[in-house]
Amino acid sequence: MSSKFDKIIDYAVRKGFFWQSYEIYGGQAGFYDLGSLGVLLKSNIIELWREFFVKQHQEFVVEIETPIIAPAIVFKASGHEENFTDYAVECLQCHRTFRADHLVEERLGISAEGLKAEQIEEVIRKNDIRCPVCGGPLGNVYRFLLLFQTYIGPYSPSNLAYLRPEAAQGMFINFKRVYELMKRRLPFGIAQIGKVARNEISPRQGLIRLREFTIMEIEFFYDESNPTCDLLYENCSDEYINILRAEDRAKGIDKPLPISVSEAVDEKIILSPWLAYWMCIAKKFVNALGVPNNKTYFEEKLPSERAHYSKQTFDQIVIVERWGKLEVSGHAYRHTYDLERHIEFSRADLYAIRQLKAPKIIRRSVVKYDKNAVISFFGTKAPQVFKVLASLSSEALAKIVAESKGDGVVVEGIEIPKTIFRVEDVEEKVWVEKIIPHVAEPSFGAERLLYIVLEYAYSEDGGKVIMKFPKRVAPIKVGVTPLVDREPLEGIAHRLFKELKRHYYAMYLEGDSIGKKYAQADELGIPFVVTVDYESPSKGDVTIRDRDTKKQIRVPIDGVVKVIDAGLKGVDIFSLGYPIIERVEDKE
């Protein structure tokens, strides 16, 4: 008995939505090609995401595009080079694979962080750690780096680069530039849609786990001392989302509970209000893709399951037939981690400015030194001393002076008489302060959504497949056909097709019988089919058939586009006042 998953993959490959890449060379796991319908469906999903996440928030969310290849320093700074690496060890007896670092941590209660493969192996040997399942001896510890590596420039093997495993770093790197363009106002978000690559160890579930996939992400920056999210209460306070909390999961509970978004924030179940807001939008977005609310929930990750940059993470789950659940998006509270790291590694000023309501008085010590005294004391060595003193900030110098005992102050190995320095206390009025914004990140995998849309659209009716795509994402919007393939019906249908192509992806349906043509349209999930029948030549009208009800309306030929437009926007075409033709029962 083939599962729904198999049926859907079958269907999708047969109809040319997607197939495995590099087929003529035997295929390559983790890579899929999209066919024409797949491209249409995916781009409709992306466009809908753009509408929900960017277009509806355009006054403070902007989309950018950055390269896929980045110099190694970027992912050194982001922590990926270090954390996207796993150490594995295999049992020589039962051939099970384990995370070597986890094994050491569990057994010995010590942290294995920062250890190299050989060091972990040494610890395993010394402490005679054996396979936790069968007790067999363990083999060599080996390292997986999940980043794809390459080099920038043909002559520069030293210029190591990585393919990005997430789009986020492109947004963090451009934080300051976009912040300026956004007139230095928080909060704001940077969105990006693009390909990412992860060198997965063994991807197997077809298009569910790919080595290269499209990600749709927002890095949303806000001032955590003033996180108030009016939109949350405006758009989402009445919205309920289903949450499965980490503390419940730890107790073995696996049933998510519905909670209003505002309550989840007030109760500190979701730590970041903006994270909560985007989760609410994510729920609405997934609903628009055809997933009812009782089939999706947010699962909070346990601390051990979270990525290195995250303070709190929720995975958005959609219930699927094959695996029970499938993560379609991740919602991470990245707080200040990434900007801090990039400030540290790049020395760039990635701060935002917070205006204070009242000026802050800052008292601090400033150190001044007597230049003439330096010259008379050090003579020809004086320039060297000035250079050393100038390299230090006033605060740092004040600290050294304050901490020095005796009559001399040692600065960078040079002893300077204390009498040369004069410490003054100063008061400054400050109207702004520098802050590192906090970050809430919603991140979607486009190909997984593509699968979800297929699974939720898939239905069968007496052995016939009907894809009930939401109209917005349906790859082909309208079909045209003559009732029978004869003139003058064919000529009218062809002219209509030509007109419809100017507006939509449309399809001219051919086939043995009208029933077969409708079946063909249903199989592709085409929402509307326009049929030219024997009344059309004299009356100048046609019928429009609705995929889901199979009912038709009679519409003048020049009104067809108007009706289809309305129908695709969600208007019930049967309420437009055109004559309705009830469906004919299937023949036995």
Place this chain on the structure above:
RNA sequence: GCGGCGGUCGUCUAGCCUGGUCUAGGACGCCGGCCUUCCAAGCCGGAGAUCCCGGGUUCAAAUCCCGGCCGCCGCACCA
């Protein structure tokens, strides 16, 4: 990467154990023609497979053996 199972027209599959009319059969789909006044599968004809790749055994290999590639399931990782 390791272990188990698998790979035959576009798709599903017969054949494999027990090598030989298998120059690989069928169904769906596809192409051409006929029929057809509203919900697929009526008729006629046609195209389409060096049986995953490479090597070996044999007079003879889709079939037996070895290696590789790919897929599925398990370990680990994961949007």
